[in-house]
Amino acid sequence: MGDMRRIRNIVILTGAGISAESGIDTFRSEGGLWERYRVEDVATPEAFARDPGLVLGFYDMRRAAIQEKLPNDAHMALARLDAAWKGDLLIVTQNIDDLHERAGASRVLHMHGEHLKAWCTACDRRSPWRGPLIERPPCPACGMRSLRPDVVWFGEVPYRMDAIHAALRTCDLFVSIGTSGAVYPAASYVRNARDLGAQTLELNLEPSKGSPWFHESRHGPATEMVPAWVDELLSGLG
Numbered sequence: 122m123g124d125m126r127r128i129r130n131i132v133i134l135t136g137a138g139i140s141a142e143s144g145i146d147t148f149r150s151e152g153g154l155w156e157r158y159r160v161e162d163v164a165t166p167e168a169f170a171r172d173p174g175l176v177l178g179f180y181d182m183r184r185a186a187i188q189e190k191l192p193n194d195a196h197m198a199l200a201r202l203d204a205a206w207k208g209d210l211l212i213v214t215q216n217i218d219d220l221h222e223r224a225g226a227s228r229v230l231h232m233h234g235e236h237l238k239a240w241c242t243a244c245d246r247r248s249p250w251r252g253p254l255i256e257r258p259p260c261p262a263c264g265m266r267s268l269r270p271d272v273v274w275f276g277e278v279p280y281r282m283d284a285i286h287a288a289l290r291t292c293d294l295f296v297s298i299g300t301s302g303a304v305y306p307a308a309s310y311v312r313n314a315r316d317l318g319a320q321t322l323e324l325n326l327e328p329s330k331g332s333p334w335f336h337e338s339r340h341g342p343a344t345e346m347v348p349a350w351v352d353e354l355l356s357g358l359g
């Protein structure tokens with residue numbers, strides 16, 4: 122992976138694969154949730170306009186499910202790295218679960234929003250949310266019944282792109298974990314970072330669409346690959 126002593130600033134992109142071993146279905150897992158629902162029916166603004174009950178019910182089910190799950194050894198290893206790393210570090214996650222935070226990581230950016238927040242489209246406030254939305258409860262801030270899941274749907278713009286690009290510009294190491302490289306713009310970050318001189322490493326169960334763009338790809342389950350990589354990186358600190 123090159124000379125680790127020169128690494129100071131790190132960007133880590135995570136996807137559904139890092140939460141798979143916690144029991145949260147990935148997008149494309151066989152027999153998984155996404156085989157039973159079509160993305161266009163539940164994860165687009167058009168779907169919400171057409172059938173809000175279907176969309177809210179789907180997210181209510183997911184919101185309840187993730188609260189039953191626990192962070193795994195890969196989330197824990199990243200939290201350990203976050204706590205120990207003196208340079209800049211940013212975990213950019215496409216996941217909307219809160220397993221990075223529950224593992225103890227603090228430098229986390231949710232580019233696709235968060236399950237445990239509701240967004241009021243009337244007053245624009247975001248509120249912590251753990252229960253269902255299907256009954257259209259009032260917004261705690263303005264009282265309007267205009268809450269929706271605070272998640273970025275297909276066709277919507279991911280959050281905090283400026284902060285992500287700023288981190289990509291200054292990182293020396295870009296690591297992608299458990300993401301298929303099929304969902305943009307996240308899939309293009311490896312090229313952005315590499316063009317600007319960063320080392321790039323992929324940790325994924327199997328070769329992904331994005332694999333050819335990385336200097337190095339390692340394949341295996343996140344709960345094994347991530348702790349091993351974190352140990353390697355931290356021992357290189359010397």
Ligand code: NAD
Pocket residue numbers: 135136137138139140141142145146147148149150215216217218233298299300301302303304324325326327329341342343344
């Ligand atoms: P994806 O489902 O498209 O790809 C998952 C990747 O993880 C695959 O390449 C797969 O090989 C790999 N993987 C599966 N199990 C793994 C394991 N145990 N260890 C390591 N890698 C493993 O997911 P994506 O690339 O994140 O993109 C899908 C979109 O779906 C994102 O926008 C995300 O917001 C959303 N999503 C989020 C969650 C969540 O919040 N946990 C779950 C499903 C989908």
